[in-house]
Amino acid sequence: MANLTPRQIVSELDRYIVGQAQAKKAVAIALRNRWRRQRAPADMRDEIIPNNIIMIGPTGVGKTEIARRLARLVGAPFVKVEASKYTEVGYVGRDVESIIRDLVEISIGMVKAEQRELVLKRAEELAENRLLDLLVPHPAPAAPAENEIEAQERRARTREKIRAKLRAGDLDERTVTIKTQSAGSPVIEIFSRGGPDEMGIQFPGNLNPFAPQKPKEREMTIRAAREFLRDEEAGKLLDMEKVVDEAKQRVESSGIVFIDEIDKIAGATSRASGPDVSREGVQRDLLPIVEGSTVNTKYGVVRTDHVLFIAAGAFNVARP
Numbered sequence: 001m002a003n004l005t006p007r008q009i010v011s012e013l014d015r016y017i018v019g020q021a022q023a024k025k026a027v028a029i030a031l032r033n034r035w036r037r038q039r040a041p042a043d044m045r046d047e048i049i050p051n052n053i054i055m056i057g058p059t060g061v062g063k064t065e066i067a068r069r070l071a072r073l074v075g076a077p078f079v080k081v082e083a084s085k086y087t088e089v090g091y092v093g094r095d096v097e098s099i100i101r102d103l104v105e106i107s108i109g110m111v112k113a114e115q116r117e118l119v120l121k122r123a124e125e126l127a128e129n130r131l132l133d134l135l136v137p138h139p140a141p142a143a144p145a146e147n148e149i150e151a152q153e154r155r156a157r158t159r160e161k162i163r164a165k166l167r168a169g170d171l172d173e174r175t176v177t178i179k180t181q182s183a184g185s186p187v188i189e190i191f192s193r194g195g196p197d198e199m200g201i202q203f204p205g206n207l208n209p210f211a212p213q214k215p216k217e218r219e220m221t222i223r224a225a226r227e228f229l230r231d232e233e234a235g236k237l238l239d240m241e242k243v244v245d246e247a248k249q250r251v252e253s254s255g256i257v258f259i260d261e262i263d264k265i266a267g268a269t270s271r272a273s274g275p276d277v278s279r280e281g282v283q284r285d286l287l288p289i290v291e292g293s294t295v296n297t298k299y300g301v302v303r304t305d306h307v308l309f310i311a312a313g314a315f316n317v318a319r320p
Contacts, residue, residue: 006032009073016069017062023055027070030308035074037306038253049305052290054262054320055312063312067258076254077107077247083311084264088281096285100295100302103255107247108299112238119237120230127229128166131222132159134176172223179215180232244299255307259286263313 004012009028010021017024030051037048055063064080071078079102087093116123136159165171220228265279265286289295292305 004032004073009070012073013066013069017065020057020062020066023053023057023063023066026053027066027310031070031074034254034306034308046305049292050308052309053311055310056315056319057312058314064258064260067256067310067312071256074254075110076256077103077110077251078256078258079103079106080258080260082261082264083259083282083286083313084261086282086285089285091281096282096289097295099257099259100251100289100304100307101297103251103257103307104247104297104299104302107251107255108243111243111247111250115238115243116234119234123230123234123237126233127226128163130178130229130233131166131176131225132162134178135162135171166222166226172221174222175219176222176225177217177219178225178229179217248299248302251307252303253306257307257309259309259311261313262311263315263318266318 006025006028009031010024013024013028030053033048034050037045037050040048055066057063068078068080070076079099081099081102085094086096086098089095089097136155162171265282289304290309292303294301294303
């Protein structure tokens with residue numbers, strides 16, 4: 001972002017979206033202002049609020065694509081939702097706070113992927129050593145003390161020969177049996193008004209130690225086992241506390257929420273038929289999140305004061 005002016009951002013968007021100059025200019029300025037805010041003094045940073053945007057236009061003109069390309073341009077957490085899919089808090093369906101929870105999950109996935117690349121080389125080494133332990137198991141202790149050193153040297157030479165074959169791919173089709181840990185049946189079931197996807201928010205990851213771990217044997221080729229063990233070792237090397245902290249910080253400072261069909265919760269027909277939990281109710285719940293509030297997630301509290309909200313709709317019935 002340090003090298004991207006609003007004009008250059010618009011030029012980048014021009015590669016993918018035809019026309020829509022006014023919308024491109026608005027989002028480019030909003031994006032640049034966010035970068036400037038992150039470099040402002042700490043005492044001023046919290047006073048600079050984002051300028052949220054409403055895009056008006058028929059389906060297919062590029063509203064969603066502008067927001068999606070914008071997020072990819074800066075690597076920001078991005079989520080697209082449809083306003084008509086939500087209901088007022090207290091009714092069956094998804095409440096609007098789940099938008100921020102989804103954004104946090106996306107951000108954690110992004111940070112995990114980045115951190116995984118940093119530890120991938122070490123994970124490959126550990127996975128290779130685990131494969132060698134399977135192919136060249138530790139021998140039983142030698143009876144005479146003078147033969148123990150010789151046995152260790154012989155085993156080390158064998159491991160190096162097998163290592164060379166592993167790296168050359170000569171053993172890729174050979175099958176091995178590896179042990180994995182699988183959680184047993186859950187002993188506690190959690191139900192939330194937000195639906196099945198919102199379960200577990202009140203108990204963030206604390207139940208895992210209590211779930212019985214059952215070793216399970218799986219037979220697979222060495223090619224598949226290498227990838228499986230590499231992913232397992234990479235997961236062990238990740239510092240999830242740092243991943244979560246970084247992900248939450250990205251959401252709060254650079255997250256982008258694209259709310260499509262915003263006009264569907266502002267139709268004129270709702271006034272004649274009385275309050276509607278999927279229209280006026282959603283409006284009431286959405287307003288504090290857009291203006292800035294705190295949302296409880298299973299990773300902790302997330303503030304939405306500096307999340308950029310881009311709303312879009314055709315507005316055929318009601319127009320701002």
